[in-house]
Amino acid sequence: MNIKHSIGVFDSGYGGLTVFKSIAEKLPKYNYIYFGDNARSPYGDHSFETVYQYTLECVEWLFAQGCQLVILACNTASAKALRSIQQNVLPFKYPDNRVLGVIRPTAEIVGSFTSSNTIGVMGTRGTINSESYLIEINKFFPEVKVLQQSCPMWVPLVENNEHLDPGADYFVEKYIKELLEKDSNIDCILLACTHYPLLIPKIMEKLPENVSILGQGDIVADSLVLYLKNHPEIESMVATEGKKSFYTSGDEEVFNRHATIFFGSEVVSHHISLKI
Structure with missing residues (x-):
């Protein structure tokens, strides 16, 4: 008898819920387990080694819950840990499991959204310093x-539910101005952090009309639709009861309160402990 699995969705905190929301809307029939490592977030300023260790622990926890396929709905984890997990862990320890990230599917299409062949990428320090987007976009759109622009204050604003307050205006305007000063031809900005969609109302107020904003939720969701279509051996193992479970390494009540804002509907989570 074949054992059916849930699809795992991981983020260092709440941001991945914006991606999970899009995935659940496009693929509502599947079972999902979302895990936010809130006790150790944010990941953005941690070293490659630390992010890799934290991410691997969380991925292995999701594997232990029966998730054969895990989506890293976190740009920092995708930039600093995904390749090492795919190349150095899965083939030897979990040959039947798969881990996917958010950078490659975004890089595969981002060039289609610019007329000037000039785009901006806004992300955490960790994502920007990794230069993962520079490398991946160049593979598909060398022209x-x-x-790039790091935005170290944006995640704290969102995580503290201050992203729509007047006090957020300064940091939204600051980072957008610094990015656009690097090249006046930028006509598309990629929000390379899953927290940033909650700042879109503020961002749009500060952007010139000719500059568009590109989020990742629908891009990653569409990529997962295609992946499951192209890998029926994986798709056939996913449970189709439409169940969604939420877990956090932090405080459940705090997580539920913030997560409901990110996910757009009520979230009830369970606490789990990882070594810290």
């Missing part, structure tokens, strides 16, 4: 110029 596109990519300018």
